[in-house]
Amino acid sequence: MKYAFFGAGKMAFAIIQGMLRAKVCAASDIIASCPEPELLENLRDATSVNVVTSNAEAASSASVVVLCVKPNDVGTALGEAGSGLEGKLLISIVAGQKIGSLKSLAPGARVIRAMPNTAAMVGRAATAYSCDDTVTSDDEAVAESVFSSIGEVYAVEEKQLNAVTGLSGSGPAYVYLMIEALSDGGVACGLPRKLALDLAVQTVIGAAEMICATSEHPAVLREMVTSPAGTTMAGLRELEACGVRSAFTEAVCAASNRAGELSGE
Numbered sequence: 001m002k003y004a005f006f007g008a009g010k011m012a013f014a015i016i017q018g019m020l021r022a023k024v025c026a027a028s029d030i031i032a033s034c035p036e037p038e039l040l041e042n043l044r045d046a047t048s049v050n051v052v053t054s055n056a057e058a059a060s061s062a063s064v065v066v067l068c069v070k071p072n073d074v075g076t077a078l079g080e081a082g083s084g085l086e087g088k089l090l091i092s093i094v095a096g097q098k099i100g101s102l103k104s105l106a107p108g109a110r111v112i113r114a115m116p117n118t119a120a121m122v123g124r125a126a127t128a129y130s131c132d133d134t135v136t137s138d139d140e141a142v143a144e145s146v147f148s149s150i151g152e153v154y155a156v157e158e159k160q161l162n163a164v165t166g167l168s169g170s171g172p173a174y175v176y177l178m179i180e181a182l183s184d185g186g187v188a189c190g191l192p193r194k195l196a197l198d199l200a201v202q203t204v205i206g207a208a209e210m211i212c213a214t215s216e217h218p219a220v221l222r223e224m225v226t227s228p229a230g231t232t233m234a235g236l237r238e239l240e241a242c243g244v245r246s247a248f249t250e251a252v253c254a255a256s257n258r259a260g261e262l263s264g265e
C-alpha cells in the first residue's frame, strides 16, 4: 500500500517515523508533499521517504492520503490535489475540521478524522478517530495500523472528538503545567531545581505506569498510598482545598467547548 502525506511538519514527521519504526510499510511506499523544499529535504534525509512539492503528484501515486497541514491550509492543500483524491482513503489529523467539510473539499474520498497528540513524537500518542459511513473495515484497519505505530488508538463517534481534543489533545499541556508546579514545590521545599524536575517527571511516569500495569482505578491506587493522618493525606487535603480536581475537569470542558467553537458548532 502507498501513502501520501500532505504536509511535512512536526506531526507528519512523527507519524512517518512511527510507521517506519513499526514496519507498517517501507520508506519507498511513502511520499510527502509540502510547499517548502527545505522541510522536504530534512524529512527525506531523516527517513528516506519520497518527497515532492506537488500534492497532486503525491496523491496520484498513493491509495491513502494523510492530511497533516494546519487548519487554515486544508482548503488549499485538498484543492491542489483536485480530483486526485477520488476513491482514496483520506485520513485527516487536522484539528476542528469535520468529516462533512473534508468530504465537501475532497469529493469521492472516504474520510477518517483523527485526533492524535504531541506525544506522537515519542511514540506514546493517544489517538482517537472517527469514520464517515463509506469507510470500509479495511480502511479502518489501515488507520489503526498508522496510529498504533505512534501510540494507543481508540475508535469514537465524531461527536465525541471535541471531548477527545479537550482531554488527550490538549492534555499534554495540562500535565506539563502539573509537572512544573510539582517541581516548583520541590524547589520551594529546598531541592535543587534539576533534581526537583527529575523527581516530578519520574513520579508522573511511575503513577501512569502503575495504572496501566495494575488496571486499578486511580482512586484505589490513591487510597493505597494514603495512610491515616500521613503526609500524602496532608498534601491531598491541600489539593482539594485549592480546587485542583475541579480545575482539571473544567479545563477539559473548556477546551472541548473551544474545539466545538473552532469547528463551527
Ligand SMILES: NC(=O)c1ccc[n+]([C@@H]2O[C@H](COP(=O)([O-])OP(=O)(O)OC[C@H]3O[C@@H](n4cnc5c(N)ncnc54)[C@H](OP(=O)(O)O)[C@@H]3O)[C@@H](O)[C@H]2O)c1
Binding pocket: 006, 007, 008, 009, 010, 011, 012, 033, 034, 035, 036, 039, 055, 068, 069, 070, 071, 073, 076, 077, 080, 093, 094, 095, 115, 116, 117, 118, 119, 169
Ligand atoms: N502538533 C500537535 O500536537 C497536533 C496534535 C493533533 C493534531 N494536530 C494537527 O496536525 C496538523 C499539523 O500540525 P503540525 O504541528 O505538524 O504543523 P506544522 O509543523 O506547521 O506542519 C504543517 C505542514 O503543512 C505544510 N503545508 C502548508 N500548506 C500546505 C499545502 N498547501 N500543501 C501541503 N502542505 C502544506 C507546511 O509546510 P510550510 O511550512 O511550507 O507551510 C508544514 O509542512 C494541524 O492541523 C494540527 O491541528 C497537531
